[in-house]
Amino acid sequence: xxxxxxxxxxxxxxxxxxxxxxxxxxxxxxxxxxxxxxxxxxxxxxxxxxxxxxxxxxxxxxxxxxxxxxxxxxxxxxxxxxxxxxxxxxxxxxxxxxxxxxxxxxxxxxxxxxxxxxxxxxxxxxxxxxxxxxxxxxxxxxxxxxxxxxxxxxxxxxxxxxxxxxxxxxxxxxxxxxxxxxxxxxxxxxxxxxxxxxxxxxxxxxxxxxxxxxxxxxxxxxxxxxxxxxxxxxxxxxxxxxxxxxxxxxxxxxxxxxxxxxxxxxxxxxxxxxxxxxxxxxxxxxxxxxxxxxxx
Numbered sequence: 001x002x003x004x005x006x007x008x009x010x011x012x013x014x015x016x017x018x019x020x021x022x023x024x025x026x027x028x029x030x031x032x033x034x035x036x037x038x039x040x041x042x043x044x045x046x047x048x049x050x051x052x053x054x055x056x057x058x059x060x061x062x063x064x065x066x067x068x069x070x071x072x073x074x075x076x077x078x079x080x081x082x083x084x085x086x087x088x089x090x091x092x093x094x095x096x097x098x099x100x101x102x103x104x105x106x107x108x109x110x111x112x113x114x115x116x117x118x119x120x121x122x123x124x125x126x127x128x129x130x131x132x133x134x135x136x137x138x139x140x141x142x143x144x145x146x147x148x149x150x151x152x153x154x155x156x157x158x159x160x161x162x163x164x165x166x167x168x169x170x171x172x173x174x175x176x177x178x179x180x181x182x183x184x185x186x187x188x189x190x191x192x193x194x195x196x197x198x199x200x201x202x203x204x205x206x207x208x209x210x211x212x213x214x215x216x217x218x219x220x221x222x223x224x225x226x227x228x229x230x231x232x233x234x235x236x237x238x239x240x241x242x243x244x245x246x247x248x249x250x251x252x253x254x255x256x257x258x259x260x261x262x263x264x265x266x267x268x269x270x271x272x273x274x275x276x277x278x279x280x281x282x283x284x285x286x287x288x289x290x291x292x293x294x295x296x
Contacts, residue, residue, distance in 0.1 A: 005046055007079070012039040014072045016052060020059045088284035090121040097126050097145045097289055100135050102200055104228045105148035108247045108272070109163060113292045120292075124285075130226075131201045139277035145286060147275040148293070150245070151205070159281055161274040161294055168208070168263035169249035171232060172241045176259060184262040187217065194222040196234050196242040208243050211267045232256035243267065 005013075015025040016036070026036040044050055049064040061069075101110060106128055117124060129144065136157045138144040153160040170185055172178055178185055178193070197219070199206050204224065212218055223234060231242040232252050243263050244252065253260040274293060280286040 005043070009039055009043055009046075010072060010075060012036060013043055013051075013068070014076050016040060016043075017061065017065060017069050017072060020052060020061060022052075022059075088288065090124070090288055092123075093121045093285055093288075094123045095125075095285055097124070097286075098129055098143065099126050099146045099148060099293075100129050100131055100138070100144045101148035102131055102150075102228065104150070104245055104248050105272070107229070107251060108166075108245070109148050109293050112295070116292055121288075126289075133201060133203055136275075136277075139275065140279065142279065145276070145280060146289065146293070148272070149275055150207075150270050150272045151200075152271075153273050153275050158275045158277055161290060163272040163274060163294060165269050165271050166245045166247055167269040168243050168267045169246040169253075170241050170243050170261050170263050171235065171249050171253045171256075171258045172239070172261075173235060173237055174257060174259055176239060176241075178241065178261060179259040182261065184265050187215070187264040187266050190241070190264045191217060191219060193220075194238070194240045195219040196231050196240050197221045197224040198228050198231055198242065198244065199224050199226055207270065208263075208267055215266050217266070228252070232258055245270075 012025065012029065015028050016022070019025045019028060022036050022040065023033055026033045029036070040052065047064065047068075050062055051065040051068075052059045053062055054060075099110065110126060110128065114126075117126065131147075131149070135144060135147050135149075136154065139147060139158060147158075148163075150166075170178065170190070172193075178189065197206050197209065204226075206224070209219065209221075222240060225231060225234060228244055228248045229252065231244065233256070234240070235242055235258065246262075249260050252258075274290055276286065276290065
């Protein structure tokens with residue numbers, strides 16, 4: 001019949017086997033001698049062996065006790081491993097993180113973090129996958145580790161870390177009639193021109209269209225594209241206007257020689273977030289990645 005022993009008794013047994021003394025075991029465990037004596041009596045009953053017997057040199061281990069020294073110590077070591085928080089060292093990390101993001105998220109969040117990633121965790125990598133419907137389910141299943149998003153987070157299904165707030169700016173060719181001012185483009189003038197729309201996800205979400213719709217307005221969209229980064233090339237020498245997050249507009253406009261101007265105030269602003277599932281909330285490597293992408 002299997003013997004079931006209270007784990008707290010095994011801790012006392014390990015100390016008794018080590019010290020071969022009730023008084024020294026009590027001192028090491030910072031408890032009273034009577035409590036250790038009672039524990040020894042229980043252990044003797046449960047194991048059917050005296051364990052410690054008197055000899056000319058003090059207490060000595062029985063044959064059964066000697067057989068228990070190694071397995072009891074192994075149990076203690078295994079228990080300590082289970083209870084200790086895992087030791088995390090980024091330089092030893094060999095892992096490919098799957099991060100869902102738009103190309104704006106890559107530009108604004110992931111790219112600035114790559115130098116630190118390469119320095120701190122040279123054997124780790126980030127694989128970026130495009131945003132699509134059902135991303136929260138992919139976080140839950142482990143198909144994706146982290147979501148970089150400007151959409152409003154559903155905190156009932158995920159954890160969230162705020163990154164920054166951004167507004168919108170318009171890009172258009174040099175010499176465009178809208179280029180003569182640095183103030184936000186008036187909505188009436190904005191609506192006169194053709195537009196390139198940048199949509200997000202497989203449901204083609206268009207935040208600008210949504211914001212204008214709240215004011216009962218709509219743009220004339222001549223092309224919709226799924227990438228922020230290619231929008232300057234789509235404009236070309238035309239009179240089309242593209243409206244981007246201001247961080248993207250500054251980076252892309254300067255690189256393509258385009259004029260930048262704040263978008264109509266009706267387009268508002270938006271927050272950018274990191275989202276993850278409860279399954280990775282306490283994972284040391286995931287915590288490190290979130291800190292890295294948040295710039296901490």
